Amino acid sequence: MEKLKRPVYLKAGTDDFFKKMRTEVNNTILQNSSLYLFNIIKSLGLLILFFLFYSCILLFGNHTPLLFLFYILCGVTMIMLFINAFHDAAHGALFKKAKHNEWFMYVLELFGGNHWLWTRRHINLHHAYPNVPDWDIDIKQSNIIRIFPNSPLFNYHKYQHIYMWLIYPFYSLNWIYIRDFKDFFGKKDNYVKKVVDKIPKKEIFMLFAAKIINLFYLLFIPMIVLNQPWYFVLGAWFAMHLSGSVLGVVALVSTHVDEDAHFPVTDPDGNLSATWAMHQMIVTKDFSTNSKLANFLYGGFTHHVAHHLFPAVGHTYYPYITPIIRRYAQEYDLPYTSYPFYHAVRSHFRMLKNKGVKENIMMMGEI
Numbered sequence: 001m002e003k004l005k006r007p008v009y010l011k012a013g014t015d016d017f018f019k020k021m022r023t024e025v026n027n028t029i030l031q032n033s034s035l036y037l038f039n040i041i042k043s044l045g046l047l048i049l050f051f052l053f054y055s056c057i058l059l060f061g062n063h064t065p066l067l068f069l070f071y072i073l074c075g076v077t078m079i080m081l082f083i084n085a086f087h088d089a090a091h092g093a094l095f096k097k098a099k100h101n102e103w104f105m106y107v108l109e110l111f112g113g114n115h116w117l118w119t120r121r122h123i124n125l126h127h128a129y130p131n132v133p134d135w136d137i138d139i140k141q142s143n144i145i146r147i148f149p150n151s152p153l154f155n156y157h158k159y160q161h162i163y164m165w166l167i168y169p170f171y172s173l174n175w176i177y178i179r180d181f182k183d184f185f186g187k188k189d190n191y192v193k194k195v196v197d198k199i200p201k202k203e204i205f206m207l208f209a210a211k212i213i214n215l216f217y218l219l220f221i222p223m224i225v226l227n228q229p230w231y232f233v234l235g236a237w238f239a240m241h242l243s244g245s246v247l248g249v250v251a252l253v254s255t256h257v258d259e260d261a262h263f264p265v266t267d268p269d270g271n272l273s274a275t276w277a278m279h280q281m282i283v284t285k286d287f288s289t290n291s292k293l294a295n296f297l298y299g300g301f302t303h304h305v306a307h308h309l310f311p312a313v314g315h316t317y318y319p320y321i322t323p324i325i326r327r328y329a330q331e332y333d334l335p336y337t338s339y340p341f342y343h344a345v346r347s348h349f350r351m352l353k354n355k356g357v358k359e360n361i362m363m364m365g366e367i
Helices: 017-027 033-060 064-090 098-111 117-127 155-185 203-227 230-253 276-283 292-302 302-307 314-332 340-357
Strands: 008-010 271-275
Touching: 008 276, 017 230, 017 276, 017 314, 033 064, 033 203, 033 314, 064 098, 064 155, 064 230, 064 292, 064 314, 098 117, 098 203, 117 155, 117 203, 155 203, 155 230, 155 340, 203 230, 230 292, 230 340, 271 276, 276 302, 292 302, 292 314, 302 314
Parallel strands: 008 271
Antiparallel strands: none
């Protein structure tokens, strides 16, 4: 893929709001060590809970309703682990020592993922350049969906606000069994190759090993052990991925890609028009921040502005950082948006409908 010059943010001035905000957060919120301990307990608890539900599949799976129930509970817990525990560990925010975060990320392989790849595409591409066309891999994943204004427009995109309801529930299956392979071996629109010159052979081995191990214990062992038709077990396994994906997609579509989303582009010299911190405020949104259930399920995604401004901080701190961000937004006239999850999801599909047709001056707001 053609090598593009990395975008460069505007240099922050001496009166930059983020310098003051960071100092206040460091001196107040981050002094609470109980939030750090709660994050570890929650993360390890979710991991134990997943394998407890998996054990229930093997113990009680001969009863078909229980088979589906415990597979679905595995799916919900799996996505919560991705969004909460593994996400924090990828940012070095779960444990204080980097090696402990690295060790914990190896557990991700049991779920079919590849922590080496995820860290590079999430940290080095999405967090480095959120919503920037040709760089943010979490937004540009496939031509099936059109979000970036500079992406090619195909006739079928006029229906994307309809068919994506049917495709999003397969998100985790796509991630584990398609997207990882595309990012390792694909040549067309391979954003990962922009930040990785050569993929280590060890990671290629780990890629295949993780997929095989994941399928073996989650699908084939229940097929062998349980007195159930193979297609019942396969159906329950699909239900696990579908239920987990539906839960996870709410977070993914609610934070960067609504109908008012901004997609900043660089000038010919590769420069962006805002500072790093201002850019995060412009392209990121919160959702359901006052919901204790949403905060528990989605971790740092509900307080996503705090996450993008303080990515190396655990998600359990974010509900206490967000009020500070709101105060600075008011004081410095900064962009800040927070809305209920149902509004965020509805706005995302309106955006898909708008991006699925040819833009005109009415839609661009030029008259």
